[in-house]
Structures are given as structure tokens and as C-alpha cells.
Amino acid sequence: TRKILMHVGPETIDYDVLLGGVKGDVGFTSKEFVDAMSFSLKFLRKLMGVSESYQPFIIPGGGTSAMESVTSLLRKGDKVLVVSNGVFGNRWIDIFSRYPVNVKALKAKAGYYVKPEEIEEEVKKDNYTMVTMTHVETSTGVREPIAEVTKRIRDYVDLIVVDGVASVGGEEVRAEDWKVDVFLTASQKAIGTPPGAGLLVVSENATKRLGEDSVAGYYLNLKNWLGVMQSMEKGKASYFSTLPVHLILMIKKAFELIETEGIENRIRRHEIVSSAVRKGIEALGLEIVAKTPEAYSNTVTGVMLKKANPNDLLSMSLAEGIEFAPGVHPDLAGKYFRIGHMGWVNINDVISAIAVIERVLSKLGEPINFGEGVKAVQEYLINGI
Ligand code: PMP
Incomplete structure (x- = not known):
């Protein structure tokens, strides 16, 4: 039945989206793929509510690879505050624990969210380089009021990172107005494509931090992907590591449908x-x-x-x-x-x-x-x- x-x-996927990827002859340097990347990177800005000052990325993996890639913005000894409302908030703690940075977490009980005033109080107490939040905590369905939090904490931290894996495409996202540095998502959720890609937009300030001295490894180091994204957006093929070509053709189709809707x-x-x-x-x-x-x-x-x-x-x-x-x-x-x-x-x-x-x-x-x-x-x- x-x-x-x-x-x-993934949830039920539109057949036109799936069929968008049914192509037997599309190589990673082909015009068809480069055009799909260019369109998708540009549309990602619209979906996240950001101007051209933000750098879009589409990388292999999913929510977790996008999350781990923000280690590209951290240096040894940096302090990170994790705001966790459940399982996926806690994932940030697990990720940062693998790197030479200091992590502190504010946690809410199941079904609740950490209150903006609590986050404000904490960032005023210490010198945090980064604060991470989860827009919609998928384990409980709880939404964090990102705009209210960023208003309160923007002046006290260098970088604000939001996991929008379960929100982008289904919730209002205005990353630039909300002064968020990194807003990230995954292909299999509200965008409505199969799993396999992590999608991020990164503020100008944050993009400038990408450098040799970050704690990131190799594959998920956004520095290694930056040139590829910039080149592809301009319509020129480029390679660091092979992207999920057919999935990106589907993402392009989904973005066209989102634009039409x-x-x-x-x-x-x-x-x-x-x-x-x-x-x-x-x-x-x-x-x-x-x-x-x-x-x-x-x-x-x-x-x-x-x-x-x-x-x-x-x-x-x-x-x-x-x-x-x-x-x-x-x-x-x-x-x-x-x-x-x-x-x-x-x-x-x-x-x-x-x-x-x-x-x-x-x-x-x-x-x-x-x-x-x-x-x-x-x-x-x-x-x-
Ligand atoms: N963050 C949130 C809010 C999620 O819902 C998920 C996936 N359920 C992830 C991160 C991790 O994404 P992935 O499974 O694609 O690595």
C-alpha cells in the first residue's frame, strides 16, 4: 500500500524532486551540476534570509557534518557556550569535546527551552567566543526563540551559531536580521530532499575567521570548501572533494518548487x-x-x-x-x-x-x-x- x-x-518526498536527480550522465565538472550548485547556493541565502555578505556552503554529510564544520571558526582554548534543549543540543557538547576548546552547557528539561534571560546572564559572566543553539529541538519539538536570544547576547559574544536542521524551510528564518553568524541545516528535513548534504550560511565576519589556525580537521574544514563554493556560485567547476551530485540536482529542483510556492x-x-x-x-x-x-x-x-x-x-x-x-x-x-x-x-x-x-x-x-x-x-x- x-x-x-x-x-x-526524510519525510515523504515530492516525486518531481526525486526525478530531478535521476540522471545518468552528470559529472561533477559538468555545466548542469555547476549550474545546479550556483542556483542552490544563491537560493540558500534567500531561504536563510541573508544578503550576499553571507557565504553559503553545501557540503556532504548532513546536520552533523554541518555542525562539526563550525569548528573551522574556533581556535585552541576558545570558550563555547552550548544551549541545549535536548538530544541534538547535547550533540554540540559531544562534538566540541573532541576538540581543544572549552565547553559549557545550559540545559533545559525535556519539553522546555533555556530561557533567553538565562543565556544572557551566562554570556555576561564569561568571555565566550561562540554560542550554539538549536532552533527546533527535534527530540521534543521545542522551538527556541532565536531572535529574542540574539538581541540579548549579540554584544557579548563573537559568534552565534544556530542549528536549523529541523526548522529551515518550515519556520521563519531571518539569519541576518537576527544577527546570527552561522545558520545551518540538512537536506532531509523541511527542505524536502533526501539525506546527504549539510547546508550553511556564514556571516562575513565569521568567514574572515576561516584560517590555518582553526581546530578543524580536513574534510569538514570550511576553509577547504570556501573556494569551491565561491567558484561554483560564479558558474565555474571546482574540486576539493566530490559533492553528492545527484542529491544537489534534487536540491535544485526542491528550491525551484519552494520559489514557486x-x-x-x-x-x-x-x-x-x-x-x-x-x-x-x-x-x-x-x-x-x-x-x-x-x-x-x-x-x-x-x-x-x-x-x-x-x-x-x-x-x-x-x-x-x-x-x-x-x-x-x-x-x-x-x-x-x-x-x-x-x-x-x-x-x-x-x-x-x-x-x-x-x-x-x-x-x-x-x-x-x-x-x-x-x-x-x-x-x-x-x-x-
Ligand atoms: N540537529 C537536529 C536539530 C536534528 O534534528 C538532526 C537530525 N535529526 C541533526 C542535528 C543531525 O543531523 P544528521 O542526522 O543529518 O546528521
């Missing part, structure tokens, strides 16, 4: 879809993992279960045609699952998702308001938007 993938990336319209669609998901979940009487409404994200919703085993819900939903994602936050292990709603998702997918959850949980004996979920979504779509 046809399946809807409402996991946390309009970035604002795409974000609005994600807002409507995520609101509809929450209406359905709440009407069923289930609790959302994100504890405060201002922290609800457009892209991921964590759902607590009282009685049913989330693994049973996942396997039975899959048998009914929709694949959701397991919960991964260790503090909530076995108590929740996640609905991914990003990329090419639409309101009919939400109706199907809530209907499946309603059916499956009813069979599993979870106490829910049976029949109220789909109804609430329908009412929202008619009267609520």
Missing part, C-alpha cells in the same frame, strides 16, 4: 499543518511534549501516551499506512512518539495522521476522546485558520 512518511526526515507561503503551510496536528492531538485528550505554546514548532510534535506503548502505536500505524517517529529523549523514554510535519506535507496528510492515531490508540486501549480528533482538525480547517 501507499505509505505516508511523517517521520522526522513562495517561502512565506511555505512557512504558512507549515504553521497551518502543525496547528491542525495539535488541534487533533489535544482534542483526543493527549498531551504535547512541548510544555509552552510559544515553543510549539511548525515541524515536529511530540505526543505523550498514558497507557499505550509507543512502539505498538508505531508498528500498528505503519501497518495502517503512516510511519511516525519514535521518541528519543532519554528522560521520556517509552512515553512518547513524534509526528514529523515538514517538507511537502499537506492538510490531508494531517487528517490521515490524526485518523490513524485515533484508530490505533483506540485499539490499544489508550484513554482518548474517540471521534474528537479528526472532527477538531476539520473544524480548525473550516473555521480556525
Whole structure:
């Protein structure tokens, strides 16, 4: 049967995007590939809300390679403050622990986010070179108010880095207005392409720091990729290490579709879809993992279960045609699952998702308001938007 993938990336991918990469004769120095890179690098600036002063990068890997590549901006002994709201916030700590830099972390409890005033207080206490944040923490679906934080901390730190892996393409991102130095994402999430690439924009100030004295290694050293990106953007082939050619053809196609849809319209669609998901979940009487409404994200919703085993819900939903994602936050292990709603998702997918959850949980004996979920979504779509 046809399946809807409402996991946390990859999710169901548009066929035109997939077909964009079905080419048997495209080499890494070909005009077709160089043009795709040039277009994609330029469009990445628009998607991130930055001017030409920012340097775009598309590198192999994904979210983690993009994250690790920011070590290109650090020197031995630098102090880094990690703001962590969950599993992917903690990943920054694991990455920096591999390098000769000093790491301090501010951590929120599962379902919460570190408050802007707390971050402000900490950066005023010490001399941090870099602060890292996670825009949408995928393990819980919690969104950090990046604009508010950067307003408070900009004057106290050299570099502000934001992991937008679960946000770019589905949430408003205005990296330049928010004075963020590095905004990064991965191909498999709200951009709606397969996994395999990390995408970043880097401020002029930060780009100037790329040099011989960074703590970065070889492959993920942005200094080694800089010339390639600059050359490709100008339409000239260049090589440091082979890029995922066919994926980048798909990224180009996805970016064309995003341009046609309009970035604002795409974000609005994600807002409507995520609101509809929450209406359905709440009407069923289930609790959302994100504890405060201002922290609800457009892209991921964590759902607590009282009685049913989330693994049973996942396997039975899959048998009914929709694949959701397991919960991964260790503090909530076995108590929740996640609905991914990003990329090419639409309101009919939400109706199907809530209907499946309603059916499956009813069979599993979870106490829910049976029949109220789909109804609430329908009412929202008619009267609520
Ligand atoms: N950051 C966030 C917020 C993520 O959701 C993920 C992936 N789930 C990553 C980083 C890591 O990305 P990848 O798995 O592509 O390395």
C-alpha cells in the first residue's frame, strides 16, 4: 500500500524532486551540476534570509557534518557556550569535546527551552567566543526563540551559531536580521530532499575567521570548501572533494518548487499543518511534549501516551499506512512518539495522521476522546485558520 512518511526526515518526498536527480550522465565538472550548485547556493541565502555578505556552503554529510564544520571558526582554548534543549543540543557538547576548546552547557528539561534571560546572564559572566543553539529541538519539538536570544547576547559574544536542521524551510528564518553568524541545516528535513548534504550560511565576519589556525580537521574544514563554493556560485567547476551530485540536482529542483510556492507561503503551510496536528492531538485528550505554546514548532510534535506503548502505536500505524517517529529523549523514554510535519506535507496528510492515531490508540486501549480528533482538525480547517 501507499505509505505516508511523517517521520522526522526524510519525510515523504515530492516525486518531481526525486526525478530531478535521476540522471545518468552528470559529472561533477559538468555545466548542469555547476549550474545546479550556483542556483542552490544563491537560493540558500534567500531561504536563510541573508544578503550576499553571507557565504553559503553545501557540503556532504548532513546536520552533523554541518555542525562539526563550525569548528573551522574556533581556535585552541576558545570558550563555547552550548544551549541545549535536548538530544541534538547535547550533540554540540559531544562534538566540541573532541576538540581543544572549552565547553559549557545550559540545559533545559525535556519539553522546555533555556530561557533567553538565562543565556544572557551566562554570556555576561564569561568571555565566550561562540554560542550554539538549536532552533527546533527535534527530540521534543521545542522551538527556541532565536531572535529574542540574539538581541540579548549579540554584544557579548563573537559568534552565534544556530542549528536549523529541523526548522529551515518550515519556520521563519531571518539569519541576518537576527544577527546570527552561522545558520545551518540538512537536506532531509523541511527542505524536502533526501539525506546527504549539510547546508550553511556564514556571516562575513565569521568567514574572515576561516584560517590555518582553526581546530578543524580536513574534510569538514570550511576553509577547504570556501573556494569551491565561491567558484561554483560564479558558474565555474571546482574540486576539493566530490559533492553528492545527484542529491544537489534534487536540491535544485526542491528550491525551484519552494520559489514557486513562495517561502512565506511555505512557512504558512507549515504553521497551518502543525496547528491542525495539535488541534487533533489535544482534542483526543493527549498531551504535547512541548510544555509552552510559544515553543510549539511548525515541524515536529511530540505526543505523550498514558497507557499505550509507543512502539505498538508505531508498528500498528505503519501497518495502517503512516510511519511516525519514535521518541528519543532519554528522560521520556517509552512515553512518547513524534509526528514529523515538514517538507511537502499537506492538510490531508494531517487528517490521515490524526485518523490513524485515533484508530490505533483506540485499539490499544489508550484513554482518548474517540471521534474528537479528526472532527477538531476539520473544524480548525473550516473555521480556525
Ligand atoms: N540537529 C537536529 C536539530 C536534528 O534534528 C538532526 C537530525 N535529526 C541533526 C542535528 C543531525 O543531523 P544528521 O542526522 O543529518 O546528521
